[in-house]
Amino acid sequence: MSKSLAGYTDHFLRAPAILMDLSGLLSIPSMGGSEAETHAQEFVAALMREAGLEVHTWDMDLAQITADPQFPGQEVERVQGLGVLGIWRGTGGAPALLINGHTDVVPPGDPQAWSADPFLSRSQQINNQDALLARGACDMKGGLMAAWAAVKHLRATGFTPKGDLLFAPVIGEEDGGLGTYSLITEGFANYYNLDQHEIMGAVIPEPTSLAAICANGGALTFRLRIHGAAIHASRRTEGVSAIEKFFPIHQALAKFEEIRNVNVDARMDRWPVAYPISIGTVHSGDWASTVPDLLVAEGRFGIALGEETEVAQRAFEDCVAKACARDPWLCDYPVEVQWWGGQFASGETDEQARIIENLDQAHMRITDQRLEKYGAPYGSDLRLLTGLAGIPTVQYGPGDAVVAHAPDEYVYISELETTASVIAEMIQISIS
Ligand SMILES: [Zn+2]
8 A cells, every 4th residue: 555665564554553542432421521531631642652652641631721811621531641652763864744633522412313332333334335433533533543553653653753753642622722722832732842842744534535634624612592571471462472582583593604704815715604603592481381581592603714802703703693683672772792612713824734745745746646636614623723833734634524423433444454555654754
């Protein structure tokens, strides 16, 4: 497979070897906020120690980092967080390369919707191809272990890097980016000072179906509090239903979404709605025959490429305020907008960046196909690496994001192998 290493065994780049490490990682139910989130980090740290990398681990100072004004937010309770940074020291004379990937997964949801235990990986034919099914197979333990296979392969074949290779599994990606935030503010600060080292780029092997995602729209989690006036349902016209007062707000947000999606950036125009606004939860009322006096709706607000988070927040608040101004009740009792939980800014890497050129070359050598490049409508750790740490970052990995977070999530095994080979190739191009 790896043409530049012809003559060496490809053992670590092949499915049986990849699946050995991957099935172990998939068996850990590392949902955000669970104790297993730490176990998954320990699992990857152990793999790296076993392979002889220099491995640093740290207990995140959660009180301090969550109080930081730049902290991107989290949506689950955490009492612990384990940071892990593996370093393969190069001989010098080239900048470093970072591989970053999250080990946390979202909960499996309704177990009945799964064909088997979500944390017991199994292979199955899907669309006439061998696929591996489990929570996290696609997003993104599959990609992370394929990238790890590339590192193992290079170590086994005697590759001597000039630049350092950094391998950083992280937690908390799904609910805001705690792990990568800690990697930058604690991991790099204590174990790999970015003022003294240059990192030429980062690859996040998130599920991209082997395309390069160089830009991410942002996503801000919001909460709306809509007030009404409670009264016995038999006298409803003398009260105000918070549910009915939500309708004009919902309509205004739908219109706002439409306007924001006219003439989107060319990197995003493949998506039906590049920057969606979606209501995820609605809670109102506590008694069937009482007119509800409060409705709380939570949702997700898509941020455009290059759009400042604060500017977008103000535009959203303005849209809600204008809708309130058109309604006499809402004029007197305006809807409150709260920003909480994950606050993903948008992020992007120049398509001319060396990391993307190198990936392009590696992908071409392994697959004989040009690398497709575009932006994605979801927020990810990419924006923390580009925005906070100034590291040009690209997502490239196995699996289709459309099955991520869904029951019977899967990844094609051939894509795991291709990712391993392409990343092995890319590491050689980048830090030799
Ligand atoms: Zn992911």
